[in-house]
Amino acid sequence: MSIEFVGSPKPTLGVELELQLVDPATKDLTAESVPLLDLCRRRGIERVKAEITQSMVEIDTEISADVKECRAHLAKRIAQLQAVAQEIGVELAVSGTHPFQCWRERKIFPNSRYRYLLRKFRWLAARMNVYGLHVHVGVRSGADAIAISNAAIRYLPHLLALSASSPYWEGVDTGLHSCRAGVMESFPISGLPYYFPNWQEFEKYCDTLLHTGAIASLKDLYWFIRPSPAYGTLEFRVCDGIPTLSETMALVALIQTLVVWIDDGLRTKARSETISMRRYWIAPENLWVAARDGLDGMIIVNEEGKKRKISDDILNLMEHLAPISKRLNCYEELIFLGEIIRRGSSAKRQRALFRRTQSLEAVVGALVNEFATGMPDLDDHEEVNVARLPRRPTADVTPLSTIALRHRARADLRRYH
Structure with missing residues (x-):
C-alpha cells in the first residue's frame, strides 16, 4: 500500500497535552470531562478533546511557525480551559500519572473509539x-520522517529524563522517575519503534498490520516516536506530561532543534548510513535507565x-x-533546560514535597498550582494547605483477601466484554 505523507x-x-481533572476538596481525579467539554462547545472553545477516561482531556495547538507562537497558542488554550474548569468546580493538573488515583474507579469516555480500545486491549x-506531552514537528517527506526517526532514537531517553513526572502509581512510590513509560510499553505496538531502512518498508509494515486487523489505523501505533502522515510531521510521544508551561516549552524547543540538527546532518550523508543497528540494541537499556533514574x-x-x-549528555547536546x-x-x-537539570524534574520535586509533608494530596495541590502559574513550585510549598488534607502514606498496597480479589477480578472482566 502507498501512504500519502x-x-x-x-x-x-x-503540541498536544493531556490534562488531569482534579476534585478541589479531595485532590483525587473526578469524572467531569463530559460537562467540561459540553461547556467548552457552548463557549466556542476549540481544540479541547475527550480522552479515554472521563477524568482527563486533551488540548492541542494550532500549527505554529516557531516555539514562541506555539507557546502563545498553548497559553491561550490553558487560560480558556482554566476558566471553564473553575465554572464547574474542577481543578487542572498535569503529570505523567496522578499520584494516588485508582484506575478501577475511572469511567471510560462514551464513544466508539474508546469502546474499541477497551474491547481490544482489555485490562491494558x-x-x-x-x-503525556506529544510534540509534532513538520518534515518534508515520509523518507525524511523515517530517517530522522532512526537517528532520534538515541535521544528519546534524554526527553524522558527531562520530562519525568510519574514517580507514584496508586499511592505507591514506584522507585522510578517515570512509571508512565512502563504503562505505555505494555501495549503490543508501543515503546521504541522498529528499525525501517526507508519509507517503503514502513508502508509494507503498516499494510501487513492493517490487512490482518492488528491495527485499525495508524493511530494504533503507540510508539514513542512515529510518523504522522496526515499532518506531515514526526510525532514525539515519549515525554511525560509536564506540569508547567515553561518546562513544556523547553522540551518543545529541544525537540524542534533536535529534528533540524539531525536533518542538517542527514543532508551530508546517505540515508542508509545514518544509523547503526547497535544503536537500536542499546536504546531499550538507555530508555529504561532514564525511566528508572531520571537525569x-x-x-x-x-x-x-x-x-x-x-x-x-544533555548539556553536551545543547551546545x-x-x-x-x-x-x-x-x-x-x-537554555531553560539547564534550569530543569539544576533543580530537577517534576518527579524529584514531587518526592521532595512528599518527604516534607507526608501527603500525596499536597503533591497534587502543588501540581495544580504549577499548572496554574506555569512555573515550577520550588520553595513556596506552604501555599498548599496540608493541614486540611487527609494524609495518604506511600506504604505497600493494602493486602486484599482472596475473596475480595476474586470479586474485583470478576468486576474487571465484566468491563472488558
Missing part, C-alpha cells in the same frame, strides 16, 4: 490513565559501551543545538 517544507510545530486500556541515570553513549550521566535554536528563535526556551 503531506509534507511540510518547514519545521512547524504542534482500562488502566491507561496516564498523561541522574548513566546511559550508554557509544558502541564500545562508554557511559555518561544523562544530564551531562550543538544552541546555534540552531537562535536560528529558530527559541534559544531562551532551549
